[in-house]
Amino acid sequence: METILDVKQLTMDFGGLRALDHVDLDVRRGEIVALIGPNGAGKTTFFNCVTGIYTPTSGDILIAPAGGGKQERINGLKPNRVTEKGMARTFQNIRLFQNMTVLENVMIGRHCRTRTGIAGAVFRPPTTRREEQDSVDVGYEILTKMGLAGYVNEFAKNLPYGAQRRLEIARAMATAPFLILLDEPAAGMNPRETNELDELILKIRDEEKISLLLIEHDMKLVMSLSDRIFVMDYGRKIAQGTPAEIKSDPVVIKAYLGEEIDA
Numbered sequence: 001m002e003t004i005l006d007v008k009q010l011t012m013d014f015g016g017l018r019a020l021d022h023v024d025l026d027v028r029r030g031e032i033v034a035l036i037g038p039n040g041a042g043k044t045t046f047f048n049c050v051t052g053i054y055t056p057t058s059g060d061i062l063i064a065p066a067g068g069g070k071q072e073r074i075n076g077l078k079p080n081r082v083t084e085k086g087m088a089r090t091f092q093n094i095r096l097f098q099n100m101t102v103l104e105n106v107m108i109g110r111h112c113r114t115r116t117g118i119a120g121a122v123f124r125p126p127t128t129r130r131e132e133q134d135s136v137d138v139g140y141e142i143l144t145k146m147g148l149a150g151y152v153n154e155f156a157k158n159l160p161y162g163a164q165r166r167l168e169i170a171r172a173m174a175t176a177p178f179l180i181l182l183d184e185p186a187a188g189m190n191p192r193e194t195n196e197l198d199e200l201i202l203k204i205r206d207e208e209k210i211s212l213l214l215i216e217h218d219m220k221l222v223m224s225l226s227d228r229i230f231v232m233d234y235g236r237k238i239a240q241g242t243p244a245e246i247k248s249d250p251v252v253i254k255a256y257l258g259e260e261i262d263a
């Protein structure tokens with residue numbers, strides 16, 4: 001399987017604090033990969049570097065979305081450019097446009113694939129109208145797949161919590177990514193919502209052919225979903241392997257010190 005994201009020796013310093021210390025991580029096409037580790041390990045910082053929110057101090061972030069082709073180094077690209085390159089993400093805390101409808105939220109995700117500029121939005125030539133219709137169609141399709149069709153015209157703020165989290169993923173899907181990065185998608189979910197999320201993530205991978213990289217603390221979810229797991233502690237990668245390998249790795253067990261990882 002081709003590597004679509006190859007992160008090499010990624011290092012991020014915040015003043016005197018080294019939040020990431022020479023971290024290597026790769027995602028192959030069709031994989032669900034988890035990034036786990038205790039609080040403060042550097043997981044979100046890793047996502048922030050990969051998605052252009054921070055420019056890493058050193059290291060390489062390489063992508064090869066077309067597969068088999070040339071890798072491209074994307075260090076320092078702005079977040080919107082990273083999205084255009086095909087990597088979308090969600091955040092630890094829900095970041096929806098709460099006073100916009102569910103459909104509008106998804107269409108905003110789609111915007112990065114349309115060409116309408118300010119002039120187009122004002123004068124609305126036929127191409128703009130076609131693009132808008134296309135965005136609506138794609139938006140509906142994604143919302144249906146995500147089990148959100150019943151909420152299309154509802155304000156985002158009126159959705160139940162689990163549905164809001166699904167909407168964030170829907171918005172990420174609307175950008176037509178090859179990889180989605182999910183930052184703690186199950187945070188705050190009840191067991192039923194977590195089970196639905198588990199099925200949904202598999203569906204995104206299997207039916208939409210989008211690979212996923214997720215940060216998650218729910219070990220049951222991580223162990224059931226992941227093809228491979230990377231473990232971080234104090235900014236360093238301390239282990240990587242299959243769920244079975246990670247569960248029995250003494251280094252990982254020590255890092256979690258008494259916490260339940262045997263999900």
Ligand SMILES: Nc1ncnc2c1ncn2[C@@H]1O[C@H](COP(=O)(O)OP(=O)(O)OP(=O)(O)O)[C@@H](O)[C@H]1O
Nearest residue numbers: 014017018019037038039040041042043044045046
């Ligand atoms: N912008 C920043 N400025 C300074 N320090 C930061 C910044 N962002 C993160 N850090 C520090 O980097 C370290 C790693 O934080 P990070 O949020 O990446 O950890 P995490 O593994 O995502 O933790 P959690 O599981 O609690 O979300 C922490 O010590 C944190 O305080």
